[in-house]
Amino acid sequence: MIIHPVKQFPVPGNSIIKLSYPSLSFSELMMRATVDFTLLVGHLKSGGIWIDNGKNGNTDEMAAISLKILQALGKRFTGAVYVACPSCGRSQFDVIEKLKKVKTVTSHLKGLKIAVMGCVVNGIGEMSDADYGFVGAGQGKVNIYRAGKLVVKNIPEKEAVNELVSLIKKSNDWKA
Numbered sequence: 001m002i003i004h005p006v007k008q009f010p011v012p013g014n015s016i017i018k019l020s021y022p023s024l025s026f027s028e029l030m031m032r033a034t035v036d037f038t039l040l041v042g043h044l045k046s047g048g049i050w051i052d053n054g055k056n057g058n059t060d061e062m063a064a065i066s067l068k069i070l071q072a073l074g075k076r077f078t079g080a081v082y083v084a085c086p087s088c089g090r091s092q093f094d095v096i097e098k099l100k101k102v103k104t105v106t107s108h109l110k111g112l113k114i115a116v117m118g119c120v121v122n123g124i125g126e127m128s129d130a131d132y133g134f135v136g137a138g139q140g141k142v143n144i145y146r147a148g149k150l151v152v153k154n155i156p157e158k159e160a161v162n163e164l165v166s167l168i169k170k171s172n173d174w175k176a
């Protein structure tokens with residue numbers, strides 16, 4: 001069942017909420033849809049949403065955005081989930097660059113939560129619910145955590161992403 005969310009509340013359990021954005025650019029649509037579905041999160045019961053761009057209907061691009069929004073809202077997981085600090089003067093590496101590298105090799109690991117934190121000072125507490133943590137331990141060094149426990153210490157930054165993958169594999173959380 002597809003309904004218009006504003007006209008018909010409460011939403012039946014099997015409904016897909018459809019929102020239409022006929023005249024927005026791609027980036028505007030992404031922002032608007034993310035905000036709108038976040039506001040509607042209490043009504044998302046089925047794990048399905050429909051974003052209509054008014055041009056080609058529900059294209060692959062729209063479907064991909066829908067899945068990302070559902071994952072961000074914790075409604076349906078189709079890949080790994082990431083937590084990262086905003087970085088600051090204490091960062092021991094370029095957090096954005098490292099996050100990109102970690103994402104490149106782990107994004108297919110459905111439901112796994114991976115944290116990338118710039119330092120151990122606040123990073124450990126902020127990643128407490130992550131399955132794996134990739135944390136700056138000193139200039140050019142990284143510590144890797146599993147379920148909040150330090151597992152591999154002071155790895156050279158260049159080897160750290162491979163080391164993270166290796167730990168995920170050893171822990172049987174890796175899927176090809």
Ligand code: SF4
Pocket residue numbers: 085086087088089090091092117118119120121122123126
């Ligand atoms: S985790 Fe460390 S590097 Fe990241 S923002 Fe917090 S204090 Fe800064």
